[in-house]
Amino acid sequence: MKKLFKGFLVATLLGSMLLAGCGGEKKADTKQEKTKVAFVYIGSAKDGGWSESHDNGRKYLLEKVPNVETTVVESVPAGADSERVINQLAGQGNKIIFTTSFGFMDPTLNVAKKYPDIVFMHASGYKTDKNMGNYFGRIYEARYLTGMVAGKETKSNVIGYVAAFPIPEVVRGINAFTLGVKAVNPNATVKVIWTNTWYDPAKEKQAGLSLIDSGADIITQHQDTMGAQQAAQERGKYSIGYNLDMGKVLPKTVLTSAIWNWGPFYKQLVENVQKGTWKTGAYWGSMKDGVVDIAPYGSMVQEDTKKVVDSAKAQLKDGKLIVFKGPIKDQKGNVKVAAGETMADKDLLSFDWFVEGVEGTVKN
Incomplete structure (x- = not known):
C-alpha cells in the first residue's frame, strides 16, 4: 500500500574484520553478523500487486547486499494483529523492520517507541520518530x-x-x-x-x-x-x-x-543502517530517482x-x-x-x- 517523502544518504557496507596473530600465535577470527531485516505485508507476497512489489525489492536486497538475512510475515491485517506481529519481529533480533501498508502506521510507531535501537520504516504513512521513518514514491x-x-x-x-x-x-x-x-x-x-x-x-x-x-x-x-x-x-x-x-x-x-521499483531503495537504506549513517525522515522518490x-x-x-x-x-x-x-x-x-x-x-x-x-x- 501505499505513500511520501525525501531521500536518504548513500552508503557502503560494513566490512568483515579478520584478527590474525603472527609467528607462533594462535589465529583468531570473528565472524561478521548478518543484519536481520523483517518485512510485514498486508497481503500475499505473490498477490500480483502491492505486496509482491515489495517482496521483489526484498529479493533484490538479498542479491545485492551481503550479510543480510530477511524474514517475511504475509497477510497481516491492520490494527492489533499488525502490532502484535511487529512486536514479535522486534523481539527476534531484527535490526530493521519494514511495514508496508498504510494501516500499519500507528502500530509501527507504538512498537518503535519500545525498541529505540531498532530502525522501523513505514511505507505510505506520514508519521516519524527518532527511530522510525516513512517512505513512498511519487x-x-x-x-x-x-x-x-x-x-x-x-x-x-x-x-x-x-x-x-x-x-x-x-x-x-x-x-x-x-x-x-x-x-x-x-x-x-x-x-x-x-x-x-x-x-x-x-x-x-x-x-x-x-x-x-x-x-x-x-x-x-x-x-x-x-x-x-x-x-x-x-x-x-x-x-x-x-x-x-x-x-x-x-x-x-x-x-x-x-x-514500483523498491529494490535500490531497500539496498541503500540497509547499507545506511549498517554504516551507521541512517537518519529518520520521510522519503518520497520520483520517476527521476527510478522508484x-x-x-x-x-x-x-x-x-x-x-x-x-x-x-x-x-x-x-x-x-x-x-x-x-x-x-x-x-x-x-x-x-x-x-x-x-x-x-x-x-x-x-x-x-x-x-x-x-x-x-x-x-x-x-
Whole structure:
C-alpha cells in the first residue's frame, strides 16, 4: 500500500574484520553478523500487486547486499494483529523492520517507541520518530502517464477507476491519472468506485465489472491485486495495471502499468543502517530517482500514443512537466490551482478534493 517523502544518504557496507596473530600465535577470527531485516505485508507476497512489489525489492536486497538475512510475515491485517506481529519481529533480533501498508502506521510507531535501537520504516504513512521513518514514491507521476495512455486509447470516453479508500494518497493518484487523461482527451471522464479494502480480489473484480457495465472501456485501480484487470480481460476490455507490470500476466488487456521499483531503495537504506549513517525522515522518490515508472506498452497500444507519452515521460524526468501545476479546477469548475502555480507537497499530502473530469465523490 501505499505513500511520501525525501531521500536518504548513500552508503557502503560494513566490512568483515579478520584478527590474525603472527609467528607462533594462535589465529583468531570473528565472524561478521548478518543484519536481520523483517518485512510485514498486508497481503500475499505473490498477490500480483502491492505486496509482491515489495517482496521483489526484498529479493533484490538479498542479491545485492551481503550479510543480510530477511524474514517475511504475509497477510497481516491492520490494527492489533499488525502490532502484535511487529512486536514479535522486534523481539527476534531484527535490526530493521519494514511495514508496508498504510494501516500499519500507528502500530509501527507504538512498537518503535519500545525498541529505540531498532530502525522501523513505514511505507505510505506520514508519521516519524527518532527511530522510525516513512517512505513512498511519487507514483502520481506514473499515474499521469498511464492516464494519457488511457485517454488516447479509449473509444467510449469513459474510464473506470477501482479505488480502495478515500485517503490523500489514493485521491492524489486518481487526480493525477485524470489530469493525464484530460491532457490528451478533454472529452473523457473517469468514474470512481470505492471498495473500502486494500486486498479483496473478488470485490475488486466486481467493482471493475460494475464500471464496465456503466460504460467504461478501460479499467484501472488503486488496489493491491489485479482483480479489476481480470474483470477487464473477462469482458474483452482494456486496462491499466498498478504496482507491477501486469501485462506479463494479462497481456490481452493491459495497455501499460504504473509500477514500483523498491529494490535500490531497500539496498541503500540497509547499507545506511549498517554504516551507521541512517537518519529518520520521510522519503518520497520520483520517476527521476527510478522508484516509480511505467511498464512496457502492450502490443495493442498505438504508435502515436507511445510517442506522446514517451515525450511527457522525458519532460517529467527533466522537470519541464509538473503534474500538479495550474490551472487546475475541481469538479465544480472552481479554480483550485491558479495558472503558473504549483501545488506544494504539503497540499499533495492532504488532497481531499477531485479534479475536473472525475465522476464520484471523495467521501464514499
